[in-house]
Amino acid sequence: MEFVFECGWCGEDNYFVGRQVGWWWADKWEVPSEWDCHCCDGLNYTPDPPWTEA
Incomplete structure (x- = not known):
């Protein structure tokens, strides 16, 4: 499953x-x-979870 996290520095979405x-x-x-x-x-x-699914 792929999750999206927002960078705390620039706000860009990162996918894992x-x-x-x-x-x-x-x-x-x-x-x-x-x-x-x-x-x-x-x-x-x-x-910490829950995380946003991409």
């Missing part, structure tokens, strides 16, 4: 494909805990 965690947890996903914006290279931290 989540990896499903465990076969019994159909609604549990793993995404990077921190990431660099593809537009401004600003360091961001992933907020």
